[in-house]
Amino acid sequence: MSKRIDRRNFIRGCARYTLGFGLAGLVGFTLKDTTTGEWVWQIDPFKCTSCGRCATHCVLNPSAVKCVHAYPLCGYCDLCGGYLKPGHISRDTAAENMLCPTAAIERKFIEEPYYEYKIIEDLCIGCAKCVEGCSAFGNGSLHLQIRHNLCVNCNECAIARVCPSDAISRVPASEPYKIKGGFEPGSQDVAES
Amino acid sequence: MNRTIQIVLILAILAIAAVVLYDSLSTRIDKRPDNPYQFSVEEFKPVDESLLSHREVRQIEVDNPVAFTWQNGKLFLLSGNSLQVITPEGRELLNKRIDFNPRSVLVDKHGQIIISYENYLVALDSEGNELYRSEMLDENSLLTSLAISGETLFVADAGKRQVWILNMELETIESFRGESGVSDVHGFILPSLHFHLAVNEEDELWITNSGMHRIQNYSLTGRLRRDWGEPSFSIEGFSGCCNPYYFAFLSDGRFVTSEKGIIRVKIYRESGELESVVAPAAMFPNGEKAPAIAVDENDHIWLLDFDKKMLRLFRPV
Structure with a gap:
């Protein structure tokens, strides 16, 4: 026998998952920032x-x-x-x-x-x-x-x-300069500005 | 109350839109102010028309050109890893795959083709088959120009700042650095990695000392005999840090020179006095590189324009 999910519970569930994924994303984003440096x-x-x-x-x-x-x-x-x-x-x-x-x-x-x-x-x-x-x-x-x-x-x-x-x-910030002769064009990873 | 909130919201949206639009328009390339610190050499580019001696009569498009030369009615052109032989009309006679990164090419009167690479040379027959291959001259070599006198090959080495003397089997005989021990003769000064030499009809060896803005005549054993050239942004002299970049000879010994920076091609008398202008800077709009030069049997001047990727033929007016 299948259990019916009413609309209220469905919306609640969606909101819970959205909040969960959002928080996980935020934590991941923050961790990325702290581990990859400035x-x-x-x-x-x-x-x-x-x-x-x-x-x-x-x-x-x-x-x-x-x-x-x-x-x-x-x-x-x-x-x-x-x-x-x-x-x-x-x-x-x-x-x-x-x-x-x-x-x-x-x-x-x-x-x-x-x-x-x-x-x-x-x-x-x-x-x-x-x-x-x-x-x-x-x-x-x-x-x-x-x-x-x-x-x-x-x-x-x-x-x-x-x-x-x-x-x-x-x-x-660990490689803050691009002095000519010290790097090859395009060799350094550059963040999107 | 609702209406007031609506009006405030609409006004706020309009204000934001106006700011975004203004910001977008004001930073458009055509709206940006002129550079108050503009570096300009425009005042040195115009040339008195009475000095112009040649006009351009032909252009031939080429792929990734590196160097070229003229011999026996044909153009020999190097690109990334090929040697092309073409007629003056642009018809291809030979296309031979060669080692990567050639630097310069020379063809002797018997048709033997010599190609320099970073630190070695290869001699080919007229069909492009390998005849000789030199040893590595030096690990710091950069062989940028070739010239022949009789059975002697002169090789300009921009890396070592010296000239190598080889026989036609590409065996090294000796080298010289243009130094004499006298305080005012201090060898070749090459701020750029290019070094050019040529031998004229009189078998005189001439070499650029581009850091000194001079073209110098050496004996075939490497003793400085005479030189000429003055640094100047005006049309009479050689501009920038390292000019002339290329030169070639007309049949009567006059020099054809090309410069980078303010790109221009000029003819000088043997005495070093400016005679005329083949191609003024206006013929190289937005150009960056000095064109290589070759002179054919009719004293017509061929330029290899690296920026336009084109062979350009100039004839006297």
Whole structure:
């Protein structure tokens, strides 16, 4: 003899299962978050198009995005496309020859004809002007990264929202940087932003 | 009361919709403000029309080009793992499978084809059959350019920053690094992983020293004899960190050069004085790579445009 289930009990049962699965999902989601660690925002330098929005759209002023230098890739050029303005008068450290609007790159003579270029982070505003110059004429050793000692890790990164090349995404906090030469494009697991 | 709640709810929905719409529209690509930090070299791209000496007369599409050369009325083209021989009209004469990742190709006057890879070389006959294979020159080698003088093969090694000298059986004879011990001659400076050399009709060996923005003439034993070239964004000089990228010779010894950054192809006299412009930057819109160059028997200039994946023929105006 089959037992009939009335409507009230059916709805009750459904609500119980829904609540149960919901709670289980919530616990699972929370556990996932605690076991996989935190996520932070970072720029993929191979996607970056040097659009300048890192300087203008970060909630911080100056931006938490800074130029970093992959020294193993650098050619230590005398005529550096990231340091010297196109049409510069002479290849020296005079302000009128510098490409950087805030003079955030230091040029240091190593030995003829090699020069080292160092980023002064306090002055860098993340405008990517040097990045574009270095990419167009050099090896692309200058590139942008979000500095995590400055970044406030917004829930929704204001720069990521306007990045034209979707170069900014969340990466595991255990591997917070994507320095050129230190990772292969696409090799790092990236969370959906 | 119910009506008041309804009005409030409708107003709230409208307000939310307006905010979402404004946000969506204001972040559209065409609505975003211009980059106040725009890097621009546009002012260096226009060229005085009186300097233009050539016009483009033909384009041939090619797949994944790596390098090419011209010899005996034919184009020899390398891609990922194939050697193609094509006529100037684009008709394929030979398509031979070769080792993966070739870097450069050269054909001598007898039809022997020499292909360089990262650190070794292979010689083929005119049908693409293997004749010789060199040993690995060095584990850090990157062999990017080839030239022949008589029975001597010169190989530019961008990895080791030196030039290898081999015989035509691909046996190493010696190498040189362009250093002399004199303080102002400090060898080859290569900020980019490309190193180019060529031999002209007078059997003179010329080599790019791209970090110095110069093209240098060496004796066949590796002694620097003379050089020319100046760094400059203006049309007279070589721009960027590492130009000229490629060069070739016209039959009378003039140089045809190509540059990356501001992509442009120019002709220089033997003295190093700019003579004319073959292809200004306007002919490479959105281009990134310097085109490789070959010159045919009629002094017509072939460019291998890596961005457009195209062979482009230029003839004098």
